[in-house]
Every structure is written in structure tokens, then in C-alpha cells.
Amino acid sequence: MALTGLDIYKKLPKTNCGDCGLPTCLAFGMKLAAGQAELSACPHVSEEAAAELTEASAPPIRLVTIGAGDSALKVGGELVMYRHEKTYYNPCGIGLVIEDAMADGEVDERIAQTKAASFERIGQTLKADVVAVRSASGDGAKFAALVGKVNDALGLPMVLMAENADVMKAGLEACKGANPLMHGVTGDNCDAMTALAKEHSCPVCVSCADGIVAAADITAKVEAAGIKDIVIEPAWDSPANTLKELIQGRRAALREKFRALGFPFIAFPCKQTDDTYVETALAGAYIVKYAGIVILGSLEAAKALPLVVLRQNVYTDPQQPMQVEEGIYPINSPDADSPVLVTTNFSLTYFTVSGEIEASRVPTWLIVMDAEGLSVLTAWAAGKFVPDRIAKFVNRSGIADKVGHRKLVIPGYVAQISGELDEELPDWEITVGVREAGDIPPYLKQMTA
Amino acid sequence: MVYSPAAEKYNGEIGEVVLGTDGVKVGGQKVLPFQGFEGEAGNHPIIAIEVLDVEPEGWPEALVEAIGQDVLGDPVAWAKKAQDEWGADAVCLSLVGTDPNAADRSPDEAAETAKAVSDAISMPLIVYGSGNVEKDAEVFQRVGEVLQGANAVIGPVKEDNYKTIAAAAMGFGHVVAGETPIDVNMAKQLNILMTNLGLPADKILVDPSTGALGYGLDYTFSVMERDRLSALLQGDKVLQMPIINNMAKEAWKSKEAKVSAEEEPAWGDAAERGILWEVLTGVALLMGGADVLIIRHPKAADVLHTTIGLLAG
Ligand code: SF4
Numbered sequence: 004m005a006l007t008g009l010d011i012y013k014k015l016p017k018t019n020c021g022d023c024g025l026p027t028c029l030a031f032g033m034k035l036a037a038g039q040a041e042l043s044a045c046p047h048v049s050e051e052a053a054a055e056l057t058e059a060s061a062p063p064i065r066l067v068t069i070g071a072g073d074s075a076l077k078v079g080g081e082l083v084m085y086r087h088e089k090t091y092y093n094p095c096g097i098g099l100v101i102e103d104a105m106a107d108g109e110v111d112e113r114i115a116q117t118k119a120a121s122f123e124r125i126g127q128t129l130k131a132d133v134v135a136v137r138s139a140s141g142d143g144a145k146f147a148a149l150v151g152k153v154n155d156a157l158g159l160p161m162v163l164m165a166e167n168a169d170v171m172k173a174g175l176e177a178c179k180g181a182n183p184l185m186h187g188v189t190g191d192n193c194d195a196m197t198a199l200a201k202e203h204s205c206p207v208c209v210s211c212a213d214g215i216v217a218a219a220d221i222t223a224k225v226e227a228a229g230i231k232d233i234v235i236e237p238a239w240d241s242p243a244n245t246l247k248e249l250i251q252g253r254r255a256a257l258r259e260k261f262r263a264l265g266f267p268f269i270a271f272p273c274k275q276t277d278d279t280y281v282e283t284a285l286a287g288a289y290i291v292k293y294a295g296i297v298i299l300g301s302l303e304a305a306k307a308l309p310l311v312v313l314r315q316n317v318y319t320d321p322q323q324p325m326q327v328e329e330g331i332y333p334i335n336s337p338d339a340d341s342p343v344l345v346t347t348n349f350s351l352t353y354f355t356v357s358g359e360i361e362a363s364r365v366p367t368w369l370i371v372m373d374a375e376g377l378s379v380l381t382a383w384a385a386g387k388f389v390p391d392r393i394a395k396f397v398n399r400s401g402i403a404d405k406v407g408h409r410k411l412v413i414p415g416y417v418a419q420i421s422g423e424l425d426e427e428l429p430d431w432e433i434t435v436g437v438r439e440a441g442d443i444p445p446y447l448k449q450m451t452a
Numbered sequence: 453m454v455y456s457p458a459a460e461k462y463n464g465e466i467g468e469v470v471l472g473t474d475g476v477k478v479g480g481q482k483v484l485p486f487q488g489f490e491g492e493a494g495n496h497p498i499i500a501i502e503v504l505d506v507e508p509e510g511w512p513e514a515l516v517e518a519i520g521q522d523v524l525g526d527p528v529a530w531a532k533k534a535q536d537e538w539g540a541d542a543v544c545l546s547l548v549g550t551d552p553n554a555a556d557r558s559p560d561e562a563a564e565t566a567k568a569v570s571d572a573i574s575m576p577l578i579v580y581g582s583g584n585v586e587k588d589a590e591v592f593q594r595v596g597e598v599l600q601g602a603n604a605v606i607g608p609v610k611e612d613n614y615k616t617i618a619a620a621a622m623g624f625g626h627v628v629a630g631e632t633p634i635d636v637n638m639a640k641q642l643n644i645l646m647t648n649l650g651l652p653a654d655k656i657l658v659d660p661s662t663g664a665l666g667y668g669l670d671y672t673f674s675v676m677e678r679d680r681l682s683a684l685l686q687g688d689k690v691l692q693m694p695i696i697n698n699m700a701k702e703a704w705k706s707k708e709a710k711v712s713a714e715e716e717p718a719w720g721d722a723a724e725r726g727i728l729w730e731v732l733t734g735v736a737l738l739m740g741g742a743d744v745l746i747i748r749h750p751k752a753a754d755v756l757h758t759t760i761g762l763l764a765g
Contacts, residue, residue: 085681087674119718124666219455243765247489251457261455275762280751283728284759287735288486291673304720308708309665309732316670316736351668358707362510441705442553 006056008033014052015045022046038062038082064256064265066093067206067232067295069133070160071182076133078234078295079267084257090320093267096160096296097286097310098133100273103149104140110149114156120307125325125350129311135186135298136174137164143173151177162186162208162269162298168195175203184208184234184296186269193221197228206232208269214238215248215255219263226263233266234295239274242285249293267295283310290314325350326376331402332357337366339407342450344436345393346414347374347382355440363444365451368405372396379414390420394427403430412436412450459490464687466494466680466743469627469654469694471542472576472603478657478743479694484680485741486763496760497738498541499753500578500746501534502700503527505557505565506549512710514723518750527565528572535573538750539757544578545569546701550591551582559594567598578605578629578746580698589616596620605629605744608659608698611642618646621655629696631659634671636678636691643690653689657696657744664702664709665733672697676740694743703730704748727751735759 012032023044025031034040035056042048042056066080076096083089099120101113121130136153138146146165154161154177161183165171171185186208188196200207207230211217218235225233237248249268255261272285279301286297290313299306319325326348334357346356348371360367372393374382382388397403397411409431413421415438425433437446460483468480480494487493507525516524523530527545534540547562549555570577579595581588592606593616599606607629609617614630621628630646632638639658647653660679663672676695682688703709709729713722730752734745738760747753 085674085677086670087678122718216455216457241765242759242762243486243489246486246763247765250487251489254460255455255457259458264455278755278758280724280727280731280755281758281762284731284735284755285762287732288739288759288763291736291739303724304718305722305725306720306728308719308725309728312666312708313669313732313736316666316673319670321670321674351663354667354707358705361707362710445553 006036008036011035011056014048014056016047016049018047020047038080061262061265063260064253064267065231065233067234067267069096069162069182069184069206071180074132074159075182076160076296081253082257084253086317087321090322091318093295094314094318095290095294096133097290097302097307097314098131098135098159098162098296098298099302100135100137100164100271100298100300101149101153102137102139103142103145110152114153116302117157117159119304120302120311122308122311124312124315125327127315129315131159131302131307131311133160133162133296133298135162135164138167138170138174141167141170143170146170147173147177150174154178154181160184162296166192168192168199171196172199175199175205182206186210186236188221188225190217190221193224197225197230200230201228206234208234208236210236212238212240214244215252215264219261222266223263234269235264235266236269236271239271242272242275242288245270245275246288246292249289253293268293269296269298270294271298273298273300279306286310287313291317323376326373327353327371329371329373329396331400331405332369332371334360334369335364335366337368339405341366341368341406342412342447343368343370343402343406343410344412345370345372345397347372347377347379347388349374349376349378349382352378356443359440359443360447363447365444365447367447368402370397370400370402380416383417383420388417390423390427393424397428397431410434414438460484460487460685462491462684464684464689464692465492466683466694467654467692468495469657470603471605471627473601474574474576476541476576481684484684485739488764493764495743496764497743497745499756500542500544500744501538501540501750501753502544502546502746502748503530503534503569504549505545505547505562506555511704512722512726513712514726515704515749518723519748528568531569531573534750535575538753540575540753542576542578542744543569543573544580544698544700544746546580547591547595548582550587551584552587554582559591562591563594563598566595570599570602570604576605577602578607578696578744580607580629580746583608585610585612589613592617592620596624596626599626600624603627605657605696607631607657607696609642609646611638611645614642614646615649618649618651622649622651627655627657629657629659629698631661634661634663634668634675636675636682639679640688640690643693647690653693656693658691658693659696659698662697662699662702662737664699664706665729665736666708667702667706669733669736673736673740676737676742680741695741696744696746697737697742698746699733699737700730700746700748703733727755731755731759738763
């Protein structure tokens with residue numbers, strides 16, 4: 004069972020020396036209990052206490068790093084079953100598989116597809132952030148050549164897929180220091196793969212056709228051999244079984260603290276269907292339900308964009324509204340005569356409003372005020388979207404330099420502030436706009452007619 | 453270490469609701485969504501295709517092409533096509549034309565359209581109003597009456613008009629879709645109000661309000677998860693109704709589902725992107741506990757059906 008911060012504290016030296024980076028042993032104990040610190044950060048703990056604590060204080064799902072440098076992917080480390088309980092922390096990796104039996108043209112095409120799967124949204128770059136390289140030929144030299152090529156071209160974290168240890172070895176040698184995930188530790192090749200993983204200090208993926216019950220035996224073995232960074236592939240014989248094991252695995256790790264399944268999971272919808280639409284849909288289900296990495300057989304932009312946005316939705320902290328940056332957003336190429344609309348920086352508000360303005364095709368200046376990511380009504384109620392603040396924002400925004408007129412449209416939901424805002428902004432004429440974003444296009448068209 | 457999976461401890465189940473007159477049922481789960489490995493998974497979620505009472509404007513080209521320009525202005529032909537060619541499980545007639553800010557069609561006109569669509573199909577009919585609280589109340593008194601015997605779903609019923617519409621549903625034997633703005637407690641409250649009025653629980657669907665992928669889906673999804681946890685684990689009776697997601701309009705309003713490949717060349721093929729925007733919105737809602745998805749694209753219906761089959765096993 005998990006220990007509380009206090010349980011852990013009792014076993015620490017209680018000297019409050021601060022070497023762990025925290026002011027007190029109790030604070031350190033709390034961090035440890037929350038899975039946000041490693042016991043090794045305290046150099047003074049007794050060996051005996053360390054042994055007792057290591058088992059109990061390890062996070063329920065290990066945080067595993069794949070790849071190296073800036074592009075490294077961290078997966079796992081999750082603490083809740085449902086995102087509303089707190090949040091999910093480490094967005095799952097999404098990537099394409101490339102095989103060594105593919106023609107050069109196909110390989111180049113897939114490299115290009117991966118590069119193109121990158122989009123800007125709400126100030127974040129959303130992209131394919133992992134790539135799988137699979138040995139289909141069984142030829143070590145061929146595999147090594149492809150691994151080297153993909154690594155050079157993309158520099159992304161890689162999943163190397165080969166069940167034969169000699170082939171895997173060739174692949175690993177072709178990307179030294181890249182810290183790829185070695186996929187395919189099974190009951191049969193466990194010893195050879197574990198030895199390779201130790202030699203190259205790489206994370207490994209345990210993969211059993213029989214699913215997680217059998218995988219748990221293997222992860223225990225791999226761990227006993229000294230490898231800590233493990234990823235698990237659940238059963239892949241059917242999507243229903245994959246989903247079942249993704250759910251059961253998360254539950255076993257979090258609820259039962261079952262250590263042998265306390266690792267991130269990887270799913271391969273690419274193995275489960277030839278229909279690329281269905282593949283995207285399955286990947287979506289696995290992203291929602293607990294996969295740490297999903298690998299697809301097709302990732303053109305039209306598929307990648309919805310998938311990375313879904314991932315962003317799932318991994319957004321439910322307690323922290325997403326925000327866009329305060330500022331002036333020109334939509335449909337506005338000029339000095341175009342209308343000026345003001346709203347708050349809650350991302351959903353911004354997206355809905357800017358989407359409708361775009362749809363109207365009316366050139367418009369949308370000025371977005373920092374209201375701590377709250378929607379118009381909530382921000383007004385919280386005193387963040389109120390006349391004096393709006394006035395200050397309008398003045399600092401610089402919109403006065405962009406337009407010749409002085410007409411400002413405020414959201415219909417805050418009609419009641421228009422009088423006061425008039426007083427705060429004597430140069431501006433305040434107009435009350437519509438309440439619902441959907442009504443913006445007719446409103447703008449009528450206004451500029 | 454031998455691992456033996458522990459089942460969730462359930463203390464409640466989702467009631468079954470019969471839709472239409474052909475034996476279609478939704479709900480009946482005794483486990484969380486798609487967790488049939490530990491108990492009775494109930495009825496598969498169903499896919500309803502949305503048809504409009506007036507010809508839609510501004511829909512993406514690829515969507516219009518997939519539906520067929522010839523049926524867009526003809527809800528009866530559109531509904532038949534959904535039933536006969538696209539394998540829909542139900543049809544949702546959206547009375548957007550009754551909106552006072554749009555075509556402002558009268559309750560009688562709406563009733564005529566609803567009756568014609570209902571007579572043309574054998575599968576369940578869902579009728580959604582424009583969302584205008586006063587107008588919907590008027591519209592559904594007439595629509596409810598002409599659809600008597602069809603056991604249709606009518607909605608959205610909101611706190612401000614539930615008395616009129618739930619009364620019409622009771623009087624003429626329909627199911628209601630009660631809509632609340634992404635909030636567990638408000639959903640409970642509306643269900644309590646409607647059952648207090650005498651509407652049986654097996655005549656209620658919960659419409660949690662739906663945000664599309666990238667536009668509030670995360671809020672809808674988490675509220676649905678909380679609804680299902682309350683209903684199934686805590687045994688909260690007032691939330692044990694199937695969930696309906698009126699997602700079509702939201703999904704297709706998204707910029708990513710709409711814009712052409714010329715406008716956004718980096719976003720890939722527009723037709724495929726639109727379909728997948730609708731599909732992935734649907735998939736997330738299914739994982740959250742949707743029992744009825746209202747969608748637009750025939751191909752999305754196809755993909756969602758296949759996916760439901762594969763994930764339910
Ligand atoms: S380093 Fe160890 S002994 Fe020192 S304060 Fe931290 S926990 Fe306590």
C-alpha cells in the first residue's frame with residue numbers, strides 16, 4: 004500500500020538539513036508520497052529505510068523517457084483514472100511506423116508525413132512526437148540503415164521494433180545515444196534483450212501476445228535484471244482486448260499499486276485494421292483511455308490534426324482554463340475602418356468568436372484581453388472583465404493606432420457595463436454586440452453594410 | 453507476481469429507454485462505457501443522422517457532396533437516404549428553420565415536416581428544436597401532437613421550458629432529451645424536475661451539451677465521465693438515464709472541419725479532415741458514455757459503427 008508523507012517522514016533522518024532541495028524532511032516526505040520526488044535525492048537516508056521506502060514511494064506508474072535532448076518524450080507518471088480528479092500529466096506520444104521492407108519512396112514519404120504533422124494551436128505546437136522503425140525483413144543491416152536514416156532525418160524519439168536480438172543490436176548501434184524504446188521483449192528473447200538494454204541503457208517495451216497477465220511476469224523479470232524503464236504493450240489481438248487491458252492496467256497500477264504493471268502502455272492501432280479511418284478512430288479511443296504512446300500506419304495531416312487536438316483536449320488540466328495571449332488579432336485583413344470587438348482570453352471564447360468572425364468574412368479587429376483565461380460572463384462576475392480594466396486594456400493594446408474610428412463593440416452578455424465603460428473611455432463610443440458567438444456573422448454584416 | 457484483474461465495484465445501472473416503435477433500445481449498461489469485460493455492457497450506442505428542415509447554408513463542399521445536393525432541401529428524402537443507404541440507426545430532424553432569428557417557420561409548418569419524415573422512415577425519430585426556449589415550447593406542442601404514437605425523442609428540453617415540453621411528451625407518448633450546460637448538478641436538477649412532473653425515468657435522455665473536438669470537448673467528456681461514475685458507482689438514480697450528444701452542429705462548425713485545403717494547405721485533405729473531426733469528436737464522447745450520437749456525414753456513421761463494434765468486442 005502507498006505510504007503517506009508522514010509515514011515516510013518517520014523513516015527519514017529528521018535533521019532538516021535541506022540537501023534534498025526541500026526545507027524539511029517532512030516536506031520531502033510529502034513530495035515523495037505524491038510521486039514528485041525520488042528517494043535518491045536524500046543522501047542521508049539509512050540503507051534499511053531506503054529499502055523499505057523504495058518499494059512504497061515509487062510513483063504508481065513510472066515516468067519513462069524515450070529519446071534524448073530537446074525532443075525527448077516523457078510518458079507515464081500518471082496519478083489518476085479520470086482527468087477531472089486532477090489532471091493527466093504527460094501527453095501520449097503519437098507517431099507513424101516505418102518498415103525496412105518498404106521501398107525508398109515510401110520511406111521518404113513517411114518521413115515527410117511525420118515532419119508535416121505539426122500544427123500551431125493556442126500558442127502550442129502540436130505534433131507527431133515519436134516514430135516507430137520496424138524490422139520486417141529480419142535483416143540486421145537493412146534495419147540499421149533505416150534506423151540511421153530515420154534518426155538523421157527526424158531526430159525524434161524512436162521505437163525500434165525487432166524481436167530478434169541481433170537485429171535489434173544492429174539497430175541500436177546505428178543510433179547510439181538516441182535512447183530509443185526497444186520494442187519486442189517477449190518470454191522468448193527476454194534475456195538477450197535485457198542484456199542489450201543494459202549495454203545501451205535503453206528503455207524496453209514488454210510485448211506479449213497473451214496480454215498483460217503474461218506481461219506482468221516478464222516486467223518483473225526485466226526489472227529484477229536492473230532495467231527500470233519499461234513500457235508495456237497490451238493484448239493486440241482485438242481492439243476490444245487492447246482497450247480492456249489499457250483500462251485494467253491503469254487500474255491495477257493506480258488502485259492496487261500492482262508494481263509489475265506500473266508502467267506506461269503503448270498501443271499499435273496500425274496492427275489492427277487496414278482502414279485508415281478506423282485506425283484513426285481506434286487511436287483516438289486509446290488516446291482517451293490511457294495509452295502512453297500510439298503508433299499508426301498512416302498519419303497524413305488530415306488524420307494527424309484531429310489526433311493531436313484530441314490529445315491536447317484530453318491532457319489539458321481541467322482546473323486550468325486554457326488561455327490565448329492578450330493582444331490584437333486581425334481577422335480577414337482589417338483596415339482603419341474595420342470594426343473593433345473586444346473579448347476575453349479564455350481559449351474557447353477566443354476560438355468560437357474568431358471562428359465566427361472568420362466565417363462572416365467581414366474584416367474585423369478582435370482585441371483579446373487577459374482575463375486570466377475566464378469566459379466573458381465568468382470574468383465579469385469575477386471582476387476581471389469590468390470597465391476600468393477593459394479601459395486600461397484598450398489603451399495599452401495599441402488598437403487606437405490601427406483604426407481611424409473610435410467605436411468599440413462589447414459582448415452582449417456584459418451589456419450592463421456599457422454606461423460605465425463609456426465614462427472610462429471618453430474617446431470611444433461603446434456599442435453592445437450580440438450575446439451568442441453564432442450571431443456574430445449577421446451582426447457584423449449588418450454593421451458594415 | 454501473478455496479476456488478477458479486479459473489477460470495478462458497481463452500485464447502479466443505466467436504465468433502458470425504448471426509442472421509436474421498432475424495438476430500438478439504448479442504455480441498459482451495468483458497467484462503465486466499453487467495459488463489458490466485467491459485466492453487462494447493455495445496448496450498443498446508436499448513430500443518428502441529422503437532417504435539417506430547411507436547406508443548409510455554408511456547409512463544406514465535401515459534406516454536401518457526400519449527402520447529395522438533391523436531398524439537402526428535402527428532409528423526407530434525406531431521412532430515407534440515411535435509413536436506406538447509410539445504415540443510420542435513427543434520424544434526427546433539426547428544426548433550425550423554426551428559429552425566430554432565421555426562417556421563423558411556424559409550429560404548424562414544423563409539425564408538417566416532422567410528420568412527413570416520421571411517416572417516411574421506420575427507424576426512431578429524434579426531433580431537435582432550434583434551442584430558442586419560447587419557440588421550442590410552442591413548436592413541440594404541435595410536433596408532439598402530430599407524432600403521437602411514434603415514440604419520438606423531442607428536445608432540447610431546458611429548465612426554462614421543461615414544463616410545456618415534458619407535458620407534451622407525456623401527453624403524446626414521447627421521450628425527452630433534457631439539456632443542461634455541461635454541469636452534473638444541473639443535469640440532476642432537470643431530471644428531478646421532470647420526474648416530479650410525472651415523466652417516467654425511462655422517457656428521459658440526458659443531453660449534457662456538447663463541445664466539439666478542440667472546442668470544449670474536454671469539458672463535455674469530463675462531465676459525462678462524472679455522470680457515469682455517479683450513476684454506476686455511487687448509484688445516483690437521477691443520473692441513470694442514457695446520454696444523447698447533439699454533436700453534429702458543433703463538430704461541423706469547427707474551423708478544422710470546414711476550411712478547404714486551399715485555405716489551409718498544411719491541414720491536409722478537406723473531405724477526410726471533416727469526417728475525422730466528426731469521428732474523433734464521436735469517439736471521445738463514446739468513451740465518455742454516449743448512447744446516442746447525432747452526426748452528419750454518412751462516412752462518419754460508417755466509421756463510428758465499425759469502431760463501436762471493434763471496441764465493444
Ligand atoms: S536531505 Fe534528507 S535529511 Fe536532509 S532534509 Fe532532505 S530528507 Fe531530510
